[in-house]
Amino acid sequence: EAGVTQFPSHSVIEKGQTVTLRCDPISGHDNLYWYRRVMGKEIKFLLHFVKESKQDESGMPNNRFLAERTGGTYSTLKVQPAELEDSGVYFCASSPPGLALGTGELFFGEGSRLTVL
Amino acid sequence: QQQVKQSPQSLIVQKGGISIINCAYENTAFDYFPWYQQFPGKGPALLIAIRPDVSEKKEGRFTISFNKSAKQFSLHIMDSQPGDSATYFCAAMSSYGNKLVFGAGTILRVKS
Numbered sequence: 001e002a003g004v005t006q007f008p009s010h011s012v013i014e015k016g017q018t019v020t021l022r023c024d025p026i027s028g029h030d031n032l033y034w035y036r037r038v039m040g041k042e043i044k045f046l047l048h049f050v051k052e053s054k055q056d057e058s059g060m061p062n063n064r065f066l067a068e069r070t071g072g073t074y075s076t077l078k079v080q081p082a083e084l085e086d087s088g089v090y091f092c093a094s095s096p097p098g099l100a101l102g103t104g105e106l107f108f109g110e111g112s113r114l115t116v117l
Numbered sequence: 118q119q120q121v122k123q124s125p126q127s128l129i130v131q132k133g134g135i136s137i138i139n140c141a142y143e144n145t146a147f148d149y150f151p152w153y154q155q156f157p158g159k160g161p162a163l164l165i166a167i168r169p170d171v172s173e174k175k176e177g178r179f180t181i182s183f184n185k186s187a188k189q190f191s192l193h194i195m196d197s198q199p200g201d202s203a204t205y206f207c208a209a210m211s212s213y214g215n216k217l218v219f220g221a222g223t224i225l226r227v228k229s
Contacts (some may be wrong), residue, residue, distance in 0.1 A: 043219040056215055108160030
């Protein structure tokens with residue numbers, strides 16, 4: 001079974017440009033999360049989808065970030081316009097439906113490293 | 118405000134030694150404490166987890182010790198091996214919540 005896949009693995013853009021990150025969760029996983037790790041810091045929650053609905057987007061830094069999940073399948077995270085402080089590794093994770101996070105686990109992708117110059 | 122504080126930032130251990138990583142939390146609503154292991158170029162993967170109804174959980178060479186009154190928990194890796202070299206993240210969450218709160222990570226290197 002395929003794991004969580006993320007694309008691109010690494011993106012280098014200039015300040016002010018736009019970048020779109022994509023995540024394909026494990027098939028059948030209704031829960032999809034985006035997290036971000038800035039160098040050397042903790043992995044920080046950005047938002048949580050249940051199917052196509054945003055359950056919690058309290059971690060989104062500002063309105064330059066837009067996340068979507070089309071049809072409850074794959075998700076995209078767009079940063080527009082990108083700023084220097086947006087650099088970091090963006091992780092996507094998924095978990096099965098009907099399974100409270102507290103009793104299960106998150107399955108992470110390998111991350112998308114974003115470098116803003 | 119960092120809700121889960123992890124130490125040390127990095128750790129070097131000789132093969133066969135014991136690796137110890139510590140975490141402290143503030144939110145008393147947290148009731149699930151997993152540890153994730155991340156190898157270079159890979160995503161974090163669940164290693165072991167504990168709930169506060171027990172003070173210790175062991176899986177193979179990996180043990181979580183939990184101190185509810187001190188709001189601290191730690192990961193012990195016995196007989197550390199070079200293959201254990203990775204970044205380890207502690208995390209915490211409330212069963213009523215929906216998101217994990219992670220520590221800053223510990224880079225472990227086991228020297229052969």
